[in-house]
Amino acid sequence: MSLASVQRVMVAAAAVALTGLVHAADISGAGATFPYPIYSKWADAYKTQTGTGLNYQSIGSGGGIKQIKAKTVTFGASDMPLKPDELKASGLVQFPMIIGGVVPVVNIKGIGPGQLTLDGATLAAIYLGDIKTWNDPAIRKLNPKLALPATAIAPVYRSDGSGTNFLFTDYLSKQSPKFKDNIGAATSVQWPVGIGAKGNEGLANQATQTDGAIGYVEFAYAKQNKMANVLLINQAHKAVAPSAASFQAAASNADWTHADGYYLILTDQAGANSWPITGASFILVYSNPPDPAATGEALKFFAWAYKNGTQMAADLDYVPLPPALIKQVEATWKTSITAHGAPVWK
Amino acid sequence: MDQATAFVIEPRHAARQRLGEQIFRGATLTAAVLVLVLLGGVTIALIKGAWPALSHFKLQFLTREIWNPVTEKFGALAAIYGTLVTSAIAMAVAIPLSFGISIFLTELCPAWLKRPVGVAVELLAAVPSIIFGIWGLFVFAPILQRHVQPWLIAHLGVLPGIGALFQGPPFGIGILTASLVLAIMVLPFIASVMRDVFETVPDVLRESAYGLGATTWEVIWKVVLPYSRTGVVGGIMLGLGRALGETMAVTFVIGNAHRVSTSLLAPGTTISASIANEFTEAVGDLYTSSLIALGVLLFLITFAVISAARLMLRRLDRKALASV
Amino acid sequence: MTRRFSRKVTNIVALALSVGATGVGLLFLGAILYTLLKNGFAGMSLHLFTQMTPPPGAAGGLLNAIFGSAMMTLIGIAVGAPLGVLAGTYLAEYGGNSKLSAVIRFVNDVLLSAPSIIVGLFVYQIVVVPMGHFSAIAGALALAVIAIPVTVRTTEDMLRLVPQGMKDASTALGAYPWRTTLSVIYPAARSGILTGLLLAIARVSGETAPLLFTALNNQFWSKDLNAPIANLPVVIYQFAQSPYPEWQQLAWSGALLITLTILALSIFARIVVSALQPARRS
Numbered sequence: 001m002s003l004a005s006v007q008r009v010m011v012a013a014a015a016v017a018l019t020g021l022v023h024a025a026d027i028s029g030a031g032a033t034f035p036y037p038i039y040s041k042w043a044d045a046y047k048t049q050t051g052t053g054l055n056y057q058s059i060g061s062g063g064g065i066k067q068i069k070a071k072t073v074t075f076g077a078s079d080m081p082l083k084p085d086e087l088k089a090s091g092l093v094q095f096p097m098i099i100g101g102v103v104p105v106v107n108i109k110g111i112g113p114g115q116l117t118l119d120g121a122t123l124a125a126i127y128l129g130d131i132k133t134w135n136d137p138a139i140r141k142l143n144p145k146l147a148l149p150a151t152a153i154a155p156v157y158r159s160d161g162s163g164t165n166f167l168f169t170d171y172l173s174k175q176s177p178k179f180k181d182n183i184g185a186a187t188s189v190q191w192p193v194g195i196g197a198k199g200n201e202g203l204a205n206q207a208t209q210t211d212g213a214i215g216y217v218e219f220a221y222a223k224q225n226k227m228a229n230v231l232l233i234n235q236a237h238k239a240v241a242p243s244a245a246s247f248q249a250a251a252s253n254a255d256w257t258h259a260d261g262y263y264l265i266l267t268d269q270a271g272a273n274s275w276p277i278t279g280a281s282f283i284l285v286y287s288n289p290p291d292p293a294a295t296g297e298a299l300k301f302f303a304w305a306y307k308n309g310t311q312m313a314a315d316l317d318y319v320p321l322p323p324a325l326i327k328q329v330e331a332t333w334k335t336s337i338t339a340h341g342a343p344v345w346k
Numbered sequence: 347m348d349q350a351t352a353f354v355i356e357p358r359h360a361a362r363q364r365l366g367e368q369i370f371r372g373a374t375l376t377a378a379v380l381v382l383v384l385l386g387g388v389t390i391a392l393i394k395g396a397w398p399a400l401s402h403f404k405l406q407f408l409t410r411e412i413w414n415p416v417t418e419k420f421g422a423l424a425a426i427y428g429t430l431v432t433s434a435i436a437m438a439v440a441i442p443l444s445f446g447i448s449i450f451l452t453e454l455c456p457a458w459l460k461r462p463v464g465v466a467v468e469l470l471a472a473v474p475s476i477i478f479g480i481w482g483l484f485v486f487a488p489i490l491q492r493h494v495q496p497w498l499i500a501h502l503g504v505l506p507g508i509g510a511l512f513q514g515p516p517f518g519i520g521i522l523t524a525s526l527v528l529a530i531m532v533l534p535f536i537a538s539v540m541r542d543v544f545e546t547v548p549d550v551l552r553e554s555a556y557g558l559g560a561t562t563w564e565v566i567w568k569v570v571l572p573y574s575r576t577g578v579v580g581g582i583m584l585g586l587g588r589a590l591g592e593t594m595a596v597t598f599v600i601g602n603a604h605r606v607s608t609s610l611l612a613p614g615t616t617i618s619a620s621i622a623n624e625f626t627e628a629v630g631d632l633y634t635s636s637l638i639a640l641g642v643l644l645f646l647i648t649f650a651v652i653s654a655a656r657l658m659l660r661r662l663d664r665k666a667l668a669s670v
Numbered sequence: 671m672t673r674r675f676s677r678k679v680t681n682i683v684a685l686a687l688s689v690g691a692t693g694v695g696l697l698f699l700g701a702i703l704y705t706l707l708k709n710g711f712a713g714m715s716l717h718l719f720t721q722m723t724p725p726p727g728a729a730g731g732l733l734n735a736i737f738g739s740a741m742m743t744l745i746g747i748a749v750g751a752p753l754g755v756l757a758g759t760y761l762a763e764y765g766g767n768s769k770l771s772a773v774i775r776f777v778n779d780v781l782l783s784a785p786s787i788i789v790g791l792f793v794y795q796i797v798v799v800p801m802g803h804f805s806a807i808a809g810a811l812a813l814a815v816i817a818i819p820v821t822v823r824t825t826e827d828m829l830r831l832v833p834q835g836m837k838d839a840s841t842a843l844g845a846y847p848w849r850t851t852l853s854v855i856y857p858a859a860r861s862g863i864l865t866g867l868l869l870a871i872a873r874v875s876g877e878t879a880p881l882l883f884t885a886l887n888n889q890f891w892s893k894d895l896n897a898p899i900a901n902l903p904v905v906i907y908q909f910a911q912s913p914y915p916e917w918q919q920l921a922w923s924g925a926l927l928i929t930l931t932i933l934a935l936s937i938f939a940r941i942v943v944s945a946l947q948p949a950r951r952s
Contacts, residue, residue: 028803028897037725037726037912037914040725040726040889041725041726041728042725043725043889044724044725044728044889047890053890055889055890055892055897055898056889057804057886057887057888057898058908059886067803070803072803073803199911199912200911200912202911224914316726
């Protein structure tokens with residue numbers, strides 16, 4: 001085959017590929033990786049039912065915020081809510097979509113799921129490097145009946161920027177002023193001790209391989225891999241186990257009605273059954289969308305997900321929003337998202 | 347060819363030929379200059395993206411270890427250190443191994459075994475680097491953690507001097523693991539190039555040496571290697587370039603800590619791993635710009651390595667010519 | 671110890687070490703391949719080629735990813751390879767040893783060894799940011815940028831191997847260099863150039879980093895160049911790190927597919943070279 005004919009074939013093939021310029025999806029979204037599994041499952045079911053496709057790119061909360069501000073996607077998704085003044089400055093409307101929890105897990109010989117109890121201050125001290133062994137007095141005080149070995153603690157953290165990091169560090173910052181000053185809360189922080197692992201899988205793998213390790217993973221993952229989760233002492237001084245019920249308790253105890261722009265971080269909420277490291281994942285759309293039709297389609301999808309997506313969410317161990325909150329959000333849509341004076345979603 | 351019977355072209359054909367020549371020559375020249383433009387473009391685009399961070403932190407960016415997205419203070423020291431150390435160890439492991447493999451393939455291997463072993467080595471080069479990362483994390487690291495690292499800590503960690511290299515709990519992942527995974531990754535590239543280059547050595551040179559009574563090893567070390575040194579250096583540089591820039595194989599097993607540690611068993615980070623891990627989630631212009639600045643640094647390091655290689659090759663060639 | 675004896679010992683030790691080195695290399699190769707094959711084959715079925723990437727908890731395939739990778743590779747090579755061949759032709763036929771050619775060769779080496787993540791950042795800056803969104807065309811351009819230096823290098827090397835006598839004969843017949851190149855040199859070097867093309871394809875097929883910030887990924891079937899598109903490397907990257915067994919299985923199978931493709935291309939390239947090139951004995 002001569003070079004000329006090879007080139008001719010290549011050009012022809014490229015032309016064939018280029019003629020397929022079909023717009024497959026009308027709704028585009030980008031952002032957080034935390035809710036990606038449930039968003040993609042909903043999108044799949046929605047497409048089967050209605051024929052409208054939704055292309056969600058899980059590039060991270062930061063990427064989602066960037067994209068929506070650049071007006072290149074219909075909606076952005078972020079695990080870290082934007083503050084009200086930032087929302088106003090960008091002309092964005094924010095609302096919660098789904099709730100999940102971050103669960104500390106441990107790998108200590110002789111300790112199974114739900115046996116170890118910790119509280120926020122102790123957890124922060126561990127990740128600051130102040131508590132170095134498992135038989136430290138602070139841990140023994142919380143677990144008087146447990147036989148704790150003298151193993152060194154190996155803290156494992158998420159090396160990639162993620163919403164899970166944000167929730168975890170936010171909780172620890174609330175519980176420990178030292179943690180707040182030295183490390184702070186963000187999707188990516190500078191950890192003084194321990195090792196970083198990539199993704200939930202990497203972290204869980206590292207935690208299960210290292211004797212004496214402690215880590216934090218999305219609830220879905222801890223459950224599916226049967227990891228030894230930790231009980232946490234919440235704001236009501238009760239030790240709670242992570243579960244869909246305790247996440248929902250945290251969400252429902254939260255005061256959404258007074259949250260400007262739904263800016264509410266669900267860590268450390270009041271309530272006897274509330275899980276302390278709960279978090280909502282948020283959606284960002286424009287108050288005056290540049291493409292009202294697309295935004296309208298997106299809102300239709302979200303309404304459908306609120307109504308029909310609860311079982312799918314439960315299957316993947318996410319927690320749907322409480323019904324009262326859904327009503328509040330849909331009311332916000334009607335009043336805040338408008339085009340030419342009329343609401344985009346009816 | 348009889349020069350006297352030159353072919354005569356008619357004037358109108360000549361004009362068309364000249365035009366064709368201008369077009370073709372122009373096209374190739376444009377394409378060649380495009381290579382320059384491409385490099386220039388890459389450099390400019392990267393520097394433009396990195397400028398906010400570089401102008402903000404100035405030289406401190408290179409010397410500080412801190413990497414704090416919350417307070418927005420960034421320094422590349424840990425990433426640079428990790429990149430250089432992992433590549434150095436990877437090359438220290440891969441070069442002797444590749445050398446051994448290529449010697450085996452060219453001098454020792456029986457003919458029927460040559461094809462399969464050669465294909466096997468190439469197979470390793472065909473494996474996507476992400477596989478090395480996943481394999482490293484799920485298969486290699488646990489083995490290191492349970493068997494190799496405890497041994498290193500117990501036996502080498504107690505020695506004075508080099509003991510400092512083997513301190514700390516056996517995590518399984520870390521700088522040493524990443525270096526070894528890198529070594530396995532670049533091994534086939536260097537070995538293939540060395541093998542190809544060794545095979546181009548004319549038999550007559552080898553036979554002459556054997557005729558003088560040289561052992562196989564002496565033939566390799568004193569005849570084959572000097573003859574093919576340009577290619578060997580080229581192969582090593584190829585491997586080094588890959589090692590410096592490798593992202594996927596390293597990201598999974600480096601431990602991702604923006605810290606400089608003396609211990610090889612400690613976690614660290616490399617420039618590529620930092621960019622891959624953090625770029626899409628980076629919020630804030632300074633954070634994004636700092637990551638692109640890391641990219642600029644990596645580009646400079648690669649640039650320096652290639653320039654050094656070329657200089658070394660030129661010196662080798664000059665020495666060879668001088669000794670003729 | 672006599673010198674002769676010590677030389678013998680050195681010889682045996684060195685050769686034993688080289689056998690050992692080969693053993694070590696093969697051991698690791700075996701371990702990695704075993705893991706790849708064991709996990710990859712478990713998911714090999716027709717579904718892989720007929721179904722799209724699924725949401726978690728559902729079975730599916732890799733069709734959109736395979737198509738996306740194929741399309742971007744095709745466009746990337748279609749854009750990059752001709753440019754590379756032309757540039758290599760310049761260096762071999764016109765440039766010679768001029769200053770400009772030396773600079774271009776050096777720059778080409780730099781680009782050749784540039785980490786692919788740098789290429790990804792570059793294309794992000796000049797294509798994704800101005801366009802405002804990720805797209806298949808950005809991914810294809812990133813692959814083209816990676817393919818160009820490879821093609822330049824192989825083309826120049828191959829063209830230089832064509833015997834000078836053939837070029838002289840053509841010139842003596844009155845042909846301008848462009849005619850000589852097109853009618854004589856290219857056909858003579860065609861196996862080498864084809865090999866270069868195959869190597870470039872193999873090289874870009876396994877690249878993940880440049881696609882992370884350019885083409886991104888897409889859950890659905892898409893032929894739209896202007897939108898993100900599914901591709902094997904990024905799908906593997908995402909799925910391997912997930913906690914869902916179906917996704918992990920697809921990741922391993924996808925990895926096996928890429929490996930087999932690259933291997934087939936490399937072997938094919940070697941066959942082409944040995945079959946079409948004259949023997950190298952001088």
